[in-house]
Amino acid sequence: MSAQMKKALAVFTIIIIVLGWAITIWGAGPVPAIKDKIKLGLDIEGGVYVVMEAKTDATGDNLRKLMEQTQAVIEQRVNQMGLSEPIVTIEGQKRIRVELPGADDADEAIKQIGRTAQLQFFLADGTKVLDGSMVKDAGITTDKENGGYAVSLEFNKAGTEAFAQATQKAMSGAVQPQMEGVNARAIAIVLDNQIISAPVVNSVIQNGQAIITGGTGGFPQDEATNLSALIRGGSLPVALEEVNTSTQSATIGYNAFEESVIAGIIAIFLILFIMLAFYGIMGVAADIALLLYVILVLWAMGLMGTVLTLPGIGGFIISVGMAVDANVIIFTRIREEIATGKTVRVAVHSGFRRALNTIIDSHCTTIIASIVLYQLGTGPVKGFAITLLLGIIASLFTATLVTQLFLTLTSESKRWSAKKYYGMNEDNTPKHYIKKQFHFIKHRKIYYIVAACIILSGLIVGGIRGYNYGIDFTGGTMMQFNMEKQVDLSKVESSLKTVGIDASELIYSGANNSEIIIKTTASLDNADRNKVITQFNKDFGITEKNVVSVEQFGPSVGKDLRANAVKAVVISCIAMLIYINFRFEWKFGVAAIAGVLHDVLTVIALYGMFHVTINNPFIAGVLTVLGYSTNDTIVIFDRIRENLGIMKKKQLEELIDYSINETLGRSIMTSSTVLIVLIPMFILASNSIREFMLPLFIGVIVGTLSSIFMCSPIYYELAKGSDGSKYKGKKSKKSY
Structure with missing residues (x-):
């Protein structure tokens, strides 16, 4: 790409950022401001949510169909309650989650949602001719005559006779229409006193099978599917039992929302300042990328219809802190390249190239944790996971493309290509760096003992006194x-x-x-x-x-929550082990998982020792820590892998120590940035946000320590006890 094109693209990016922020804050013409675009969760807007469990022995496809029918019926019902954007989702296998923003009466909401569907068939004069119990089945079929889709009906024996008589009377011309909008020869299908379809009878139907067509062009597939589900739901009602309910006042929610937004703004400004203070001209590029990053995440949430909850705000702020990591990895590499005697221009190019694999590997492990959290989490935890996931993906884009664009331009500029702007002296030495080389492997057993004492004492205290489980765990x-x-x-x-x-x-x-x-x-x-x-x-x-x-x-919710927590950790560990084994080798994978287990056990031990409440947010916090800790570990492992290929004469202990020392500044900077982001959230935000922040706060510290003092030493134990590493004596892959 030519210099002129790069400059034009940079100017275009700046314009996009300025306009993007203007539209985000104030809106423009038909485009609303982001505050009007993003849906607010019940914990912010106020309202009622209810989780109902189906009391049925159905399994497999039969259960799935039954739950879809129930969902369709409930959606039809809550849409009649006049509330703003109600949400009805299937949660797990047998549960329906209903969120009703603006509702304030949980008792009435549950009565409305849980009652058995009333499906009835009427002639145009209002005469009831049969009910839902007489419908044997309903499905969709192709409409060969009109195109598109049609709905097929099948009646039981009593229904066949009643429907034959109804169609004969409709065809006779003797029916005087009394129902508004219903043709004299039609049979209206009514669910909960609402007409859902009124097909016109074309012939007497005596075989108990009927087809409802949508006229010229037929029904669209989704409309036919919905109508058939509503009809089946009337004939196959399932009893629902309340297992989880929440009523949230809008006042307490909105106050918490304002506090969280203020904390978020403070956190973002802190990051912008830190990047400028520590990285100079590179920090400017990072700040530009970060400003675009925030816009991308917010509008992705708005366009996807993501519901913003208070924990979701926490996830967004955490993802901002973690987005800094990619930039820090890049900047560290650039400084290392300058230290070898390369010009700034060449160092920027090669630094990005060498950092790319590390960034992808480290972020992918956090993405794995976010996906598992989304799949196994419920309600606010899902909001936390999707926000974190969007943030990680956006950070990959902005760090690798936007930051690179602006740094390439500055490195090619006569004015801004001096080494002093990149934190380096003219003799290619860093302006600020840790001169002392620490011997981590030599003293590894000390950390083993300290970690074992903390974990064992915490687990013993928690086991004897009992853990402080929240009601979402115990019921x-x-x-x-x-x-x-x-x-x-x-x-x-x-x-x-x-x-x-x-x-x-x-x-x-x-x-x-x-x-x-x-x-x-x-x-x-x-x-x-x-x-x-x-x-x-x-x-x-x-x-x-x-x-x-x-x-x-309900007790079943707490039981499922505990089971899902264990399942989430196990699945995340297996997925990460597979990924790390594919990208590195099995010794790195085992060492990383050992570090993850250390982090999880340490957090659980500290919660047991200090009797902190273990609840749903705790699971989200632990799983995020799991991804963050592995992120940090992967960066160190990536450097060890690289050095194994180029430092053939170094002893393994010396090589690992050297690799940890090389990445130590980056580990401290990234962890410090995340902690700085957490502090305003912890101080200013509501209790529900603090419940997410506490395990993250503990986990970031523990995860950083384990990546340095636990994972790398465990890799050393595995490598020295076997035939070494497959990377020893080999040149590292194309990035290096």
Whole structure:
């Protein structure tokens, strides 16, 4: 690419960034501002979500079809409730998750969602001729006459007779239309008092099989599929049981949202400043790439219809911190190339080329963790995972293309190509670097002992005292009330006992202790929760409007959550092991997984030692740490692999020490940046965000230490105990 084209592309990129930020903040014409484009989760906007479990023994394809029918019926129902963008999704195998932004009555929502579908067939004069119990099956078929698709109906014996009589009466011309918009010769199909189809009868149907066509062109496939599912749902109702409920007030959610946004803005400005302070002209390029990165992630979320939750904001901020890593790897490589005596222009080119494999390898492991988290997580955890995943992909794009473009231009400029702008002296030595060479392998056993003591003591304390599991793990209910003044907790406890409820925990919350949080190990259904509200109305004069939030988890939810947590860690480890074995060799893979297990066990041990609550956000935090820790480890392993190919005469211990020391500055910088991002989130954000931040905060520190003091020494143990490495004596692959 010519210099003029590069300059034009750079100017175009700057224009895109400026316009992008303007549109993101204020909008432009038909394009709304991003705040109006991104959907807000219930924890921000307020509303109700309900998870219902189907009580059925169906399995395989039959279960899948039954759940799709149930989903279609519920979607039809909640769309009639007049709420803004309700969301109905199948969660797992037997559960339906319904999110109702703007709803404030969980009891009414559950009644609306859970009642059995009422499917009925009427003549145009309003005469009921048969109901859903008489429908044997409904499906889709091709419409050979009109094109497109049609819906096929099959009735049972009673339905066949009733439908034959109905079609005969419709064809007779004696029916006087009373139903609005229904043809005199039509039979209206009504679900929950709503007409979903009104096909006109063309002949008397006596064999119990009918076809509903969509006229010229037929039905589109999705419309035919939806209609058939609604009809089948009426004939195959499934009982639904509430297993998880949450009611969230918009006030507490929006306050938490504002705090999280402020923390995010502070975190981004901190990163911009740090990159400028430590990397000079390279930091300018990184900041330009970061500004584009933020726009890309936000608009990707908006266009994909991603629901932004408070944990999702946390995931976004973490991904910003991790995006710095790719730039730090590149800048470190460029400085190393200058140190060998190359010109800045050549160093920039070769530095990018040599950094590319490392960036791809390190980011892919975090992508694996994000995908597993998305597949096995629920609700807010999915939002956290998708935001993190989008952030990682965007960082790959901006670091490898945008940063490279601007650094290439500066390196070719007479004014900005001086080595001082790249953190180097004119004699090719770094301006700031750690001169001391640390001997990590020599002292490895000290860290083994320290790590073993921390893990064993934490697990023993947690095992004896018991871990502090949240209600989402154990099952139970959490209710938060605004009492409008501080009340005596003993009086609250007495009110609860009046309605037969024992609270496992009662604590104050809010300004001046005017709110109380009630936790029970029993999973309270709607009736029990309404008893509490009624009793509180008698004793304290509060109403349902004083309910700030409600969380209810059935025992089966907690059991599945624990199982999914273990499954997520195992699947992530296996996937990473396969990837690392493919990209490196098995010794590196085993060492990396050993580091992951060390990190997970250390976090669990610390939670057991200090009795910190283990809940759903804890799983997201641990899995993110899992990906981050492997990211850091891969960078060091990549350098070891490279040095094995070019430092043939060095002893393995000396070579590994040298490789760790080479990447030490990068490890410290990246980890420090992520921690700096976490700090404003931890201080300013809500409790729900802190629940995500705490395991991340601990995990980043533990993960950085393990990549240096645990994984590399374990690789040394494996390599020295066998025939060494397959890279020893070989020239590294094309990047090196």
